[in-house]
Amino acid sequence: MGYSVTSSSAVSAHTAASVIVAVVEGRGLARGEVGMASIDLKNPEVILSQFSDNTTYAKVITKLKILTPLEIIMSNTACDAGNTTKLFSLITEHFKNVTFTTVQRKYFNETKGLEYIEQLCASEFSTIFMEVQSKYYCLAAAAALLKYVEFIQNSVYAPKSLKVRFQGSEKTAMIDSSSAQNLELVINNRDSRNGHTLFGVLNYTKTPGGSRRLRSSILEPLVDAETINTRLDCVQELLQDEELFFGLQAVISKFLDTEQLLSVLVQIPKQDTVKTAESKITNLIYLKHTLELVEPLKAALRSCTTPLLKAYYNSLEDTRYLSGLETLMLRRCTKGCLSMRTQKCYAVKPNINEFLDIARRTYTEIVDDIAGMIAQLAEKYNLPMKTSFSSARGFFIQTNVDCSTLPNGQLPSEFTKITKMKNTYSFTSADLMKMNERCQESLREIYHMTYLIVCKLLNEIYEHIHCLYKLSDIVSMLDMLLSFAHACTLSDYVRPEFTDTLAIKQGWHPILEKIAVEKPVPNHTYSTEGNNFVIITGPNMSGKSTYLKQIALCQIMAQIGSYVPAEYCSFRIAEQIFTRIGEMKEITYIIQNANDKSLVIIDELGRGTSAEEGIGICYAACEYLLNLKAFTLFATHFLELCHIDALYPNVENYHFEVQHVRSSAGNKEKVAYTYALSKGYTEEKNYGLKAAEVSSLPSSVIVDAKEITNHIANQILHRQKSTPEMMRQRAVYHLAMRLVQTARNSRLDPDSLRIYLKGLKKKYEASCPAPEQNDEQQ
Ligand SMILES: Nc1ncnc2c1ncn2[C@@H]1O[C@H](COP(=O)(O)OP(=O)(O)OP(=O)(O)O)[C@@H](O)[C@H]1O
Structure with missing residues (x-):
């Protein structure tokens, strides 16, 4: 694999994956401790990053998914x-399309990692040193990566x-x-x-x-209300001040990929070749273009009032990173390879290096000679000729x-x-080829001398490289905030x-x-807090x-600093957001990871199981x-669940209303969806069956289905004869057994389930009559 630093790399497409990640896990007792x-x-x-992950390695997988590695x-x-370690198998399974490379363990060396960081980290970011000093695994990963x-x-x-x-992960x-x-x-x-995604919407x-920043913000929303509010203040100001909005947008859209530009600037090729010299010069020209936008950016921000925008304005006042750049003279290239070439030739101002000036004069003379020679040829053969x-x-x-x-x-x-394209002939002559040779030679000389000056300049730039990081940070953040507005x-x-x-x-x-x-x-x-569990019911397709x-x-929109599609909204900051649809095995993940500050959304849990088991x-x-x-929102087709509001004061029932209308063609009833949410649970009973009746299912299947439904309904009725507390205890114990069985039959992680179930069992054993089944089976 190679990553060529070419003149176009600074502006190339940004959608392709470009992240390389090294992952290492502790061994023996430290297994589960992961460094990235x-x-x-x-x-x-x-x-x-370094963290401990449990046996499902959900954190590693999530982090890797956010990074979308190459x-x-x-x-x-x-x-x-x-x-093969479990982590290795999981990663290879989850990232089938990602290139996977193994390197010798000796390269995962934490001492080397620390050395690397000491050596390479720009001094303004050196507090990292304190943070990671004793985090061996991330240091080891850094060594291998770099x-x-x-x-x-x-x-x-x-x-x-x-x-x-x-x-x-705390921020x-x-x-x-x-x-x-x-x-x-x-x-x-x-x-x-x-693009029908939240990213597409925003x-x-x-x-x-800017777009990279938006993507990562959506995947990792903020948890600090103050920071979120500073962003929201900016969006508000941008919305209220049209001139600011359009002024900023006009400047921001002129920026190239600043981060990628930085990325090529900080790499020093191991060998100096003409190509590397040329690309350094090109990238420096891009840098000059970027820095020339600082003034217009400041001008656009001058009148802003919100703290974040003001802070951006102030940090742009820092002109240290402009030092030395006056040595460069040319503006950004216009299109066309000749003008780019000329531009590279004249990247350094005259009178900085007299040999360079001489070489450039020679080059110009050769170019003039070429033009003169072609004019003579045109005259000699009496043909219209053009220099290309x-x-x-x-x-x-x-x-x-x-x-x-x-x-x-x-x-x-x-x-x-000679080549022919449509009516145009292209050709050369032996003399012209010789002159081209001379031209190339003098160019090489020019590039070499320019390169030496550029390298000196780059060394000065490295001293203030953090200013460029700051600039690219400001640009991407402003771009994202403008996008929100x-x-x-x-x-x-x-x-x-x-x-x-x-x-x-x-x-x-x-969406x-x-x-x-x-x-x-x-x-x-x-x-x-007193009303934190919402059960939502409603027929199929009603909008749950x-x-x-x-x-x-x-x-998520609120926590990244965006406005929200609503008339009014207030949120409690969520530290984790879980959504699970259908799959039973995934509930374990929530149970292991949810805390009091989570937003949990569960849709149709137990869908793939039998009704009885599903309810269980x-x-x-729910019990957990x-x-x-x-804050939990739980949509279900199991109406029996709605009754837990009698047992728990923090449960609220809501449902989606539907209307029944008779179709004009016959006496068949049709369901009209309102998508309107109302308090209480749905009055619709057996709506699955109703939907089946109007479908093309054979009537024998529907008769069977009705029979089974009646049977289950009777069972539930029978259970309701007990007191609510007894019913609850029995149900919980009963389900605990069911869960174990399901865990055995499915690919659930049995260890974590067992821990959870043991807790449940202890809690209810004392008050619950012994079940028929032997619980030691688990
Ligand atoms: N608030 C809404 N306004 C307009 N259309 C909506 C609304 N909510 C849902 N819909 C439409 O109804 C369709 C079905 O919605 P949804 O999948 O949310 O129903 P559901 O109750 O979850 O169904 P099921 O129980 O079968 O999973 C959606 O694809 C969407 O087109």
Whole structure:
């Protein structure tokens, strides 16, 4: 694999994966302690993290999914012949399309990692040193990563040029990868191209850095209300001040990929070749272009009033990074390879180096001579001739004469390498080729001398490299905030508040709004500490899933500093957001990870199981979550569950209303969906059967289904004869047994389930009559 630093790399597409990650896990007693180090080839920022992960390695997988790596590096000991670690298998299973490389364990060396960081981290970011000093695994990963990247890039990083950051998980909300997928945050499950995702809804960014920032913000929302509010203040100001909005947008859209530019600037090629010299010069020209935008950016920000924008304005006042750049004289290239070449030639001002000036004069003379020679040839043969240039051929001649009118019906024999495109002939001559040679030679000399000056200049730039990091940070953040404001102008979003309550007045689903012809039906949401468990019922297709996702999406929008699709909204900051749909086995993950500050959204849990078992599973999950202060929203088809509101004061029932209308054609009843949420549980009974009746299912199947439904209904009725407390205890114990069975039959992680179930068992054993089944079976 290679990563070529070419002139176009600074502006190339930003969508392709470009992150390399090294992952290492502790051995023996330290198994489960994971260190990670990553670097984006388009952004010279090393991110280190270290954490303990349980046997499901959900944190590692989530982090890797957020990074969307191009390549993952692990130690060869993770997959020694026939002895693959669980982490290794999980990663290879989850990232099938990612290049996987193993390197010898010795490269995962924490001492080397620390040395690397000391050597490469720009001094302004050196507090990292204190943070990671005793975090051996992330240091080990850093060593392997940096060594590997330098190897594949055939370059070394300039001393004190990198930004290195330790990323603890505490500063952002955790959204595991299944939840991110369910909610279609950045990838649409059905169609990866159409942009019907939250990212698609909010992405009006103008720079690659802005769109990368938006993507990572959506996947890792903030948890600090103050920081979120500073962002919201900016969005508000941008919305209120049109001039500021358009002024800033105009400047921001002129920026190239600043992060990628930085990334090529900080790499020093191991060998100096003409190509590396040329690309350094090109990138410096891009840098000059970037820095020339600082003044207009400041001008656009001058009148702003919110603290964050003001802070950005002030930090742009820092002109240290402009030092030395006056040596460069030219503006950014216009299109065309000749002008780019000329520009590289004249990148350094005259009178800085007299040999360079001489070499440039020679070059100009040769170019003039070429033009003169071609003019003479045109005269000699009485043909219209034009001097042309391409990077492959150098200077050549073009004519669009009709050859049949020429003597012998062809171009004079002096001309060689003739090609024809439509009516134009391109060719050269032996003399012209010689002159091209001379031209190349003098260019090489010019580039070499320019390169030496550029290198000196770069050394000065490295000293203030943090200013460039700051600039690229400011640009990407402003781009994202502008994008939020832009999204608001297209729909009536509202500024969120942060309190202890989740209250959304007339909120709607932002992605559905984008897809649907008509605006979605808005609905309210309300959850507080004393009212933190909401059960939602309603027939199929009545809007339950949409509503649940809408709440999570609104919560995420609020926590990244965006306005929200609602008339009014207040959120309690969520430290984790879980959404689970259908699958029973996934509930274990929530049970292991949820805390009082989580937002938990569960849709149709137990869908794939029998009704009895499904109710059991749901009940057990509710039982656990009811004891947390997390805000839980639970959609279910098992109406029996709605009755737990009698046992728990913090449960609220809501349902989606439907209307029954008779079709004009016959006496068949049709369901009309209102998508309106109402208090209480749905009155609709056996709506699955009703839907089946109007479908094309054979009547014998429906008769069977009705019989089974009656049977289950009778069973439930029978249970209700007990007192509510007895019923609850029995149900819980009963389910505990069921859960174990299900765990055995499925791919659930039995260890974690067993721990949970043992807790349940202890709790209820004393008061519950002994079951028929022998509980030792587990
Ligand atoms: N608030 C709304 N406004 C307008 N249309 C909506 C709304 N909510 C849902 N819909 C439409 O109804 C369809 C079905 O909604 P959804 O999948 O949320 O129903 P559901 O109750 O979860 O169904 P099921 O129980 O079968 O999973 C959606 O695809 C969407 O087009």
